Amino acid sequence: MALLRDSRNSRLTSPKKPFLALGLEGSANKLGAGVMKHNEDGSTTVLANVRHTYITPPGEGFLPRDTAQHHREWAIKVIKDAVSQAGISMHDLDCICYTKGPGMGAPLQSVALVARTLAIMFNKPLVAVNHCVGHIEMGREITGAQNPVVLYVSGGNTQVIAYSRQCYRIFGETLDIAVGNCLDRFARVINLSNAPSPGYNIEQEAKNGKRLVPLPYTTKGMDVSLSGILTSVEAYTADERFRPTGTPYSPEDDVITPADLCYSLQETVFAMLVEITERAMAHIGSTEVLIVGGVGCNERLQEMMGIMAQERGGRVFATDERFCIDNGIMIAHAGLLSYRTGYNTPLEKSTCTQRFRTDEVRVTWRL
Amino acid sequence: MPSSSLSSPSPTQRLLGSAQLIYQGAEAKVYKVYLRDPELQQIAKHADHDTCSMAEDAAPVLLKYRFNKRYRHPSLDASLTRQRVAGEARALMRCLRSGVNVPGIRMVDAAGGVLGLEWVDGKSVRVLLPGGSEVMVAQDSDATDDVGPDRCEDAALAEFGVERDDLLSMIGVEIAKMHIADIIHGDLTTSNMMLRRGGKDLVLIDFGLAYHSSLVEDKAVDLYVLERAFASTHPDAEPLFNSVLASYAKRLGKHWSAIKKRLDDVRLRGRKRSMVG
Numbered sequence: 001m002a003l004l005r006d007s008r009n010s011r012l013t014s015p016k017k018p019f020l021a022l023g024l025e026g027s028a029n030k031l032g033a034g035v036m037k038h039n040e041d042g043s044t045t046v047l048a049n050v051r052h053t054y055i056t057p058p059g060e061g062f063l064p065r066d067t068a069q070h071h072r073e074w075a076i077k078v079i080k081d082a083v084s085q086a087g088i089s090m091h092d093l094d095c096i097c098y099t100k101g102p103g104m105g106a107p108l109q110s111v112a113l114v115a116r117t118l119a120i121m122f123n124k125p126l127v128a129v130n131h132c133v134g135h136i137e138m139g140r141e142i143t144g145a146q147n148p149v150v151l152y153v154s155g156g157n158t159q160v161i162a163y164s165r166q167c168y169r170i171f172g173e174t175l176d177i178a179v180g181n182c183l184d185r186f187a188r189v190i191n192l193s194n195a196p197s198p199g200y201n202i203e204q205e206a207k208n209g210k211r212l213v214p215l216p217y218t219t220k221g222m223d224v225s226l227s228g229i230l231t232s233v234e235a236y237t238a239d240e241r242f243r244p245t246g247t248p249y250s251p252e253d254d255v256i257t258p259a260d261l262c263y264s265l266q267e268t269v270f271a272m273l274v275e276i277t278e279r280a281m282a283h284i285g286s287t288e289v290l291i292v293g294g295v296g297c298n299e300r301l302q303e304m305m306g307i308m309a310q311e312r313g314g315r316v317f318a319t320d321e322r323f324c325i326d327n328g329i330m331i332a333h334a335g336l337l338s339y340r341t342g343y344n345t346p347l348e349k350s351t352c353t354q355r356f357r358t359d360e361v362r363v364t365w366r367l
Numbered sequence: 368m369p370s371s372s373l374s375s376p377s378p379t380q381r382l383l384g385s386a387q388l389i390y391q392g393a394e395a396k397v398y399k400v401y402l403r404d405p406e407l408q409q410i411a412k413h414a415d416h417d418t419c420s421m422a423e424d425a426a427p428v429l430l431k432y433r434f435n436k437r438y439r440h441p442s443l444d445a446s447l448t449r450q451r452v453a454g455e456a457r458a459l460m461r462c463l464r465s466g467v468n469v470p471g472i473r474m475v476d477a478a479g480g481v482l483g484l485e486w487v488d489g490k491s492v493r494v495l496l497p498g499g500s501e502v503m504v505a506q507d508s509d510a511t512d513d514v515g516p517d518r519c520e521d522a523a524l525a526e527f528g529v530e531r532d533d534l535l536s537m538i539g540v541e542i543a544k545m546h547i548a549d550i551i552h553g554d555l556t557t558s559n560m561m562l563r564r565g566g567k568d569l570v571l572i573d574f575g576l577a578y579h580s581s582l583v584e585d586k587a588v589d590l591y592v593l594e595r596a597f598a599s600t601h602p603d604a605e606p607l608f609n610s611v612l613a614s615y616a617k618r619l620g621k622h623w624s625a626i627k628k629r630l631d632d633v634r635l636r637g638r639k640r641s642m643v644g
Contacts, residue, residue, distance in 0.1 A: 212440055217447060221554060221576060271439045275393075282393035304438040311437065 012340050012365050014042040019094045019340060022082070022118070023332025026071045026111030027103025027131050028155055029054040029062040033079045034329025035086035038336050044141060047086035049322060049329040050078050055195045059188050068106035075114045082328065090122045095344065097335025100128035101356030102156065108352040116350055125344040127335035128351075131326075132157060132358040136168060137337060138330035139292040143317035149286050151277045151305070152358070154293030154326075155180035158273070160222060160280045161358055163366060168358045171280040172222025179269055180295045182226045186265060189234050190244070190258045197325070202262045203298050209263020213256060217268060222276045222283075226269065233265050270301045274308050287314025297324040337365040379479040386430055394451075394575060398430040399486065426486055428473050431455075433480040445478075451575065452477040458550050458577035459484075465548035468541055468563075468570045487572065488564045493557040495524050495534060498601040527566035534562065535607060537569035539614030542593070545571060546626075547619065549581045551589050556596035587629035590615070594634075 018039050025032040031054070035047040054070035056062050083090060098115035101108060119126045136150050150161040150168070158174035177185075180199060187198030192205065215232050218225040236242060236256055243255045277289055289309050291302060302318045309316045323330065341364040376384070386398035433448045435441075452475065462469040474483035497520055524531060538560060545552060552559070553576030561570045580586075590612070597604035597611075616623040 212442060217443070267440045267443060271436075271443060274438050275436075279393045307438040308436070 010365060011367055012337070015040055015340065019336055020047075020088060020092055021095050021097050021127070021332040021336040021339065022079070022090075022093050023097045023129070023134075023328040023330065023335055024079070024111050024115050025099050025131070025134070025326050025328045025331045026075075026107045027099045027101065028107065028326060029056075029067050029070070030326040031071045031074050031078055031111070032326055032328035032331075033082035034327055034332045035082055035088060036329055036332035036336055038340070044333065046329050047088065048082040049327055050082040050085065051325070051327055052078050053196070058191045058193050060194070061184065061188060064104045064106040067104060068110045071107050071110045075111070078328075079114070079118075090118070090124075093122070093124055095125045095127050095335060095339045096122075097127040097129050097331045097339075098350075099131050099134070099331055099352070100345075101353040102131060103352075103354065105352075105354050108354070112350060112352045116347060119347065119350075125339070126347065126350050127339050127343065128345040128349075129331045129335045129338070130356055130358065130361045131331075132159070132161075132356075133168060133361050133363070134330035134334040135292040136161065136290075136358075137334040138323050138327075139290045139296075139317065139319055141333060142319045142323050143290060145288050145290045145317040147286065148288035148290035148317060149277060149281050149284065150290045150292060151273060151296070152293045153179050153273065153291065153295035153301070155184060155295075157293060158224065158226070159358060160276050162280060162284050162286065163363065166363050166366070168361065168363060170357070170359050171283065172224070172276045175220065175223050175225045176227040177230065179224075179226060179273065180293070182230045182269065183265070183295065185230060186233055186261070189237060190261070192258075197294070199295055199298065202266065203300060205259050206262040206266045206300065208259035209257070209261070211256065211260040211264070212267060213260060213264045215264055215268045217272060219272050219275050222279050224272045224276055229265070229269060233261055236261055266298075266300055270298075270304050273301065274304050277305065278308050278312070281312060281314070287312055288317065289314065290317040292319070292324060294325045297321045341365050377476075377479055379474075379476040379481045383430060383432055383481065394433060396432045396434055398432060399427050400430055401427050429470070429484045429486050431482045431484065433482075435480075448480045449477045452480055452482050455482055455574045455577065458574040458579070461548055461550055461579065462545055462571070462574075465544065465550075467544045467548060467550070468568045469574070470570060470572060487561050487570050489561045489570070490523065490527070490564075491558055492534070492538065492560040492562060492569070493600060495520055495527075495562060496531070496557060496601050496607060497603070527562055527564070529562065529566040532610060534569070535610035536614035537562075539611040539616075540618050541569050541571055542590070542611075543615045543618035546586045546589070547622075549579055550574075551578050551580050551585045553577050553589070553592075555589055555593035557600055558596075583625050583629045584633075586626050587633045590626070590630055591633045 015038055018037055021036050023034045023036060030051055032051040034049045037045040037047055039045060052074045054062055054067050096115050096119050098112050099108060115126060132152055135152055147163060152159045152161055156178050158178045159170050160172040161168045161170055183202050184198040187202050192198055192201040213236055216228050218228060239256060241254055241256045243249050243257055245258050249255050281289060289305060291305060295301065296318055297320060302316065305316045382400060383398060386400035388396055389399050390397040433452060436444050456472055456475045459469050459472055470487050471485035473485060524534065552571065552574065554573060559573045561572055563570055594608050597608045601607060
């Protein structure tokens, strides 16, 4: 894979020798393994990025127990694939990085167990990584954004983040459910497929939407609230004008289609996210914005953010599904950054946690 | 109806065209305009609803223009703009009726996204308190035009003939008056307060996030937001904020104990919660 730039505003000096890390991610329904290389010239190379997603039937979400079982079943295959794609041996690794949190308990524990086992088998140090910081660092690395305001949007998180003094400070966030959760749950209500992801299918469905139905618009300063919007959009499916997909109607009928609802939901929710991001940008005087997390690969969100950034004389940075959606490589990258500053996690402390805020991590590798 | 129609510009748009842009925030552009020009006065009268007083024709007017957000769906954008301009005017009106020191309303064009306010001649409280002038962070609608890197806050205060303790107690009184009127500011910071030249009045500004509520919870959160703003802007903010609270408590009288109790709760809980996933 292509050679990537190293960030300029880094505390790290170029390494004397290349560093290699295996990253393991399994905080939700994606099991990922990635191999990252930090080169002597300060650049980085993605050697492998393998992922397997646990997909449930339409109308169903993923439950922790079943997801953990999926991860246990696939762990060996996914890791073997990653290591062989990278063309390395397990003995070449400098460290093994795993997601400490935040996420679902059972899947996190399964993957942490795999990481510990590998660490003992090959006698490698472990590095526990915050999932959110993994997203941010990977986004910065891929896009080359130096000091952006970060919008982190996924199934479990909705945060507006900016870096200041060794910490990714949270400026705004959701007061209730995450935006990905809101979209996924609505996809379930209208029975959209979970493959490749419910959010992707909402995005495609929204392209056929014509009508903007009124939904609550709930920004509170730099925070948003999303649960009421989900309730409201669900209520439209019980409206007498609602026509499920496949029901015939004539063009002049006053109807609301699932596509209309997907469109309205996206337009409303994304406008709120762009608004709070803009507030944060105005507050700290930044013009760069980086979108990370699974919802970040939504092209409508990227487009809206782009218009906003352009109006402010800045630009938007976003990545595609390989790096936006949960993956192992981001864990390997963020893990390596902290490993190179001298951090590692002793075996007896290699726990995981469902709650682990982005601002709890001391970012030792940045200026 | 968005004001950017293809036909000839609306009176409000023409007024904006003659105004001087002084600040652009995330949500609005802030302009300064003089209504001396007879034609412009005519326009202002036309767009006005009640309060345009021509006796003050030499005084400038501040225009807060919520411009179109192109990223937003046009009909969503239009209805949000209308609601927010009207909401801000409503909150200000309520404050004015209850005797809270806020800028007077000069014109409201909700559909056009413009709120015309009395021009407050004075200084932002942020630069009058220690540390405030050091951080030049862009703030929403900070209407002062002379926020220079003035490090001698006390000298600035002396110019107004006001002691620091007086200033802090004025802040507490003004917030108390606002809360008694059941208005929650929503974004209390020292940037959103001004000391009027002459030193008599402390004026609360930027009611863009204000709303009406009589809940103790909302008032306590409002105070907590200010406490956090003090802590992040002014070093050794604790005694400063305590003086503000003391005068707030005095003015609020018997309602204070409930709010104090809730404020302690809010502090413990913080505003942030732990997230899953």
